[in-house]
Amino acid sequence: MTPFTVRAPASSANLGPGFDSLGLSVPLYTTLRVTPQGHTEVVPMGAGLDGTPHNESNYVYKAMLLAAKRAGQPLPHARIEIESDVPLARGLGSSAAALVAGIVAGNELLGNPLTPEAVLDVAAREEGHPDNVAPALFGGIVVATLDKLGTHYVRLDPPAHLAVTVLIPDFELSTSKARAVLPKEYSRADAVHALSHAALLAAALSVGRLDLLRHAMQDYIHQIWRAPLVPGLSDILEEAHKHGALGAALSGAGPTVLCFHDTREDTARLHTYLHSVMAKNGLTGTVLDLPIDVVGTVIERH
C-alpha cells in the first residue's frame, strides 16, 4: 500500500445555544503522514504537540484502533507522523481533529470498510457529542444529533460573507474540566430557551439571515457556568456587537471566544476591542480572522 496523508480541520462547537449539536470548521489543521511498514511508530512533530505520547497511547493511534474495532479487522502496522497547528485544549477541537484524522487514517489503512457516516458515528460516540467531530469530518456548518439510534446530521455551506474572528487566550482549559462545571439538570424554561434559540440559529444560518445571529446565539445552557473559567467572556458576549461582531460565543468548551463577522466589514475595531478585553483581564493571546472551512477532512494518496 502506498503512503498517504490525512488532513483534518479545527472546529468551533456550540455557537452559543447549540450545545453538543452545532459547530463549524475552521482552516487550522491536524495532519497525519502514514507510511505502511512492518512495525508501528507514532511520531508527533513540532512544538505544538510537545507532551503528546510517542507511542501507541497517543490519541491519534487510539483513534486508528477505533476504526479497526468498528471494522472488525486488525490494524495494519505503519509509521504515523503527526503535525498540528490546532492549539491544544483551547476549544478549537484539537481532540476532534486528532480523532477524526486517526479514524479516517485507520479506515484508509484497512481499505475503507467504513462509510463516512460510520466514521462520524465512531467519532461522535468516542467524543460523547457530534458538534466538533462532524464539522471536522465534513467541513462547513453542521447540525448533528447523537443518540442510541445513531448519529444524524445536516451539513450547511456557510452563508455568503460570513467569517469568524477568534480570540485564542494563551492558557489551556480541558474540555473535561469545562464540562464538569455544568449542572446535571435544567428547568423547562431553560430547555425551551435553548432549543428555540438553537433552532432559530440553525435556520438563520441555513438561509443566510446574518441579522438574526446575535439574538439567536443567546445561551443559558453552558456559557454562564463556564464564564468564571474564561475571564472577559461575559463582557465579550454582551458587548462584541457594538464593535462589529454579528454574534459571539464561547468556542467549544473554551477558552477561545468566537465572533462572527461580515467579510465586507473591516474587523480592525473588533480586534482592538478583543485585545482591550484581554488587557483588562491580564491575559495574553491571539486574535485571528478565519474563513469557515468548507472542505473538511481530506486524504491525499502519494
Ligand SMILES: Nc1ncnc2c1ncn2[C@@H]1O[C@H](COP(=O)(O)OP(=O)(O)O)[C@@H](O)[C@H]1O
Ligand atoms: N494531534 C494530537 N495528537 C495527540 N493528542 C492530541 C492531539 N490533539 C489533541 N490531543 C489531545 O487532546 C487534548 C485536548 O483535548 P480537549 O481537552 O478536548 O481540548 P480541545 O478543545 O482542544 O479539543 C490534548 O491535551 C491532547 O491530549
Ligand SMILES: N[C@@H](CCOP(=O)(O)O)C(=O)O
Ligand atoms: N459541546 C462540547 C464541545 C467541546 O468542543 P472542544 O473543541 O472544546 O473539544 C462542549 O461544549 O463541551
